[in-house]
Amino acid sequence: MCELRWSVRLQVCLACVLLAAALVLAGCRNHPSPLEPSVTIAHVPRAGYGGPENVESISGTATITAPGQQIVLYARNGNWWVQPFRSRPFTKIEADATWNNVTHIGHEYAALLVAPGYRPTPTLSSLPSVGGGVLAVVTVKGTEASAVASKVIRFSGYDWTVRAAPDDRGGAMNQYDPDNVSVDKNGYLHLRMMERNSVWTSAEVHLTRSLGYGTYRFVVQDSAHLEPSAVVGMFTSGGRSERDVRSELDIELSHWNKPGKINADYTVQPYYLPENTFHFSVPSGTFTHVLRWEPGEASFKTFYGASGGAGARELTHHVFTSDIPVPAAETAHIDFYDFFHSRGGLTHPSEVVIEKFEYLP
Template sequence: MPTYILASIHGVTIWFLLTVWSHYAWHPIALFNALTLLFLAPCKAALSGQNTAAAAVTLNPPAAGATQLSGNAYGIDPNTTKVVIYALTNQWYVQPRVDAPFTDISTNGSWESSTNAWSSLIVLLVNPDNYTPAATEITNPALDPGVLAWTIYPSQPISVDFSGYTWGIKVAGSVASARFDPGPNFWSSDPSVVKAAADGLHLKVTQVNGAWQCGEVYLTQSLGYGTYTVQVSTRLDQLDHNSVAAPLFIYAAPNQELDNEYSGAGGLIPSPYNAQFVVQPYTVPGNIVYYVQPSTAQFTSQIEWYADHVTFTAWNGWSKVPAPTDIIYQWTYTGNDIPPPGQERVHINLWRLNGSAPVSGVGNEMVINSFTFQGPGVINLPTV
């Protein structure tokens, strides 16, 4: 598990927040690096993380639009460790070039590189023998396997802990070029948009600094075949016309996706329906079914995914095994488009259709009470 360090200096005020997971033991190297980061911290904060006790990396704060970057690395061997930089525009792009993704670190720990246009920057410490940079990424590169340490600028949360799992937060900036699909929309990690609280995971469509922002989280690991279940405590039959909620979908690629989605009346889903189960690609006959989500404030959505079938079920209440009368809709798919496991991630999101502002002028919120996963085995679920 990572150590997170947030250090900033403003005038003579120093704010230093260090959170160490309970199994992490302090030792002199880690303490030295933490204090070094504190006193060398830039005037505008950057959020940094360590996946190893000693490794750490900093980024000297660049001016907006700057193309020259520099920083320092600590607790590493510069002969076996490199810097990798990603810049965010409409997605994350490796810098400075696809054919030159690694930046050398000098013997004193300093590094220098360059970048193209960006709204956010991520600097990674990696061992090139254990990490191959992708040319582009949709999800946050700091969460990639093999990353020793990272820093993100400007500072922003990159993950939340919910139901015993770490969930990455989808982020896109506040300029037109930084809209991501679906929508496309602006996606934010601001706590007013995405937060984990005592009553569950909260996602909102809301305005942040004058722009409508959406929320999405995704598991940072593949779970494979099994049964995925979320408990929802929101009336999704009351969504705004331009809002779409997906309390549970499993995504590997555009045509390798399993969805449970809800929309406002006459929005994404054709009237008189307001909910759908989908096996992508949805354009293939038999890969999508529609149903009506009732006015229930507590319901369960489940996807049972195996090589030979996918069973989607929604039911009233949060019972582990529903009574047949509680089942809202159930559909079993046995077609040719069942995705293979390995690259998939569970996602949860709330977004705006075509990036349009809510018709009502106010946003929506979805609260997920819990998420559970059960690996392959017998599921005693009633059928209808």
């Protein structure tokens, strides 16, 4: 009898142990272990040497563990360079865990998942390890896909490369479509902004060679009719300097999304220095805008009509003597884009016509 009671008690104890173990396992299933932070690169740009015009799309996914975490991108050409620009080092992670941006071309690419408050270093000899605000790191080699041939047009006796890559000119990323550029039977250059697949696209061309010091003339048909957010830029540019500002001399026609009388300016970058920008108003009609670039001086003039030569009636002029760049493989650009399009910019297609470009040493 005693042996029977002991057997029953043993079976009951064993059942209790099994029940407890089952409850523990069930509890584990109801409270899964926290996710580990991670980042991937899904779309890898091609491998190659970088340059101010040489950018491609890059995208991926991320597993975040707290609000405010972001992606920091780097491309390697010798050193690692933060992307897409030193002034814009962070890439947002969307609600569906994806991220996307553009990067200058390199031989290798890296994505860092970082904590809020992390301050990326613009240039690195080697990437940081996990820790100190870096939550995850992934690197990939650039693909070996061949480069897409650039579209080149002939305008005013010069060859111009048509931009196809995005750019953050004006403080917001603008997409560029080569189909927005054409030259008509009169030899006039047409630049358009169009909406394609719910995305507004801009237009830009730049010379295939550098001209350096000299006189640059641009004949522009009526720009006063353009929407307040539209910008026509005619400038010399050699990319960004070590201070992360564009090395440029600019003639810009725009209201900058602030309707009023002022719709044009001459600028020596960086624009945020008050003495580096001269504002003025251009009425309706065709005007010739002239830049004379010399060592230590940039002289700007705007004339009525399509001449700008002797006897032409002057609208305004201004001379800058500070922050004048020196020639460094810069090229002349003509750009037509939407200023901060995400803030209620264009509502319908827009076009500007450049009748002529002329350079005199």
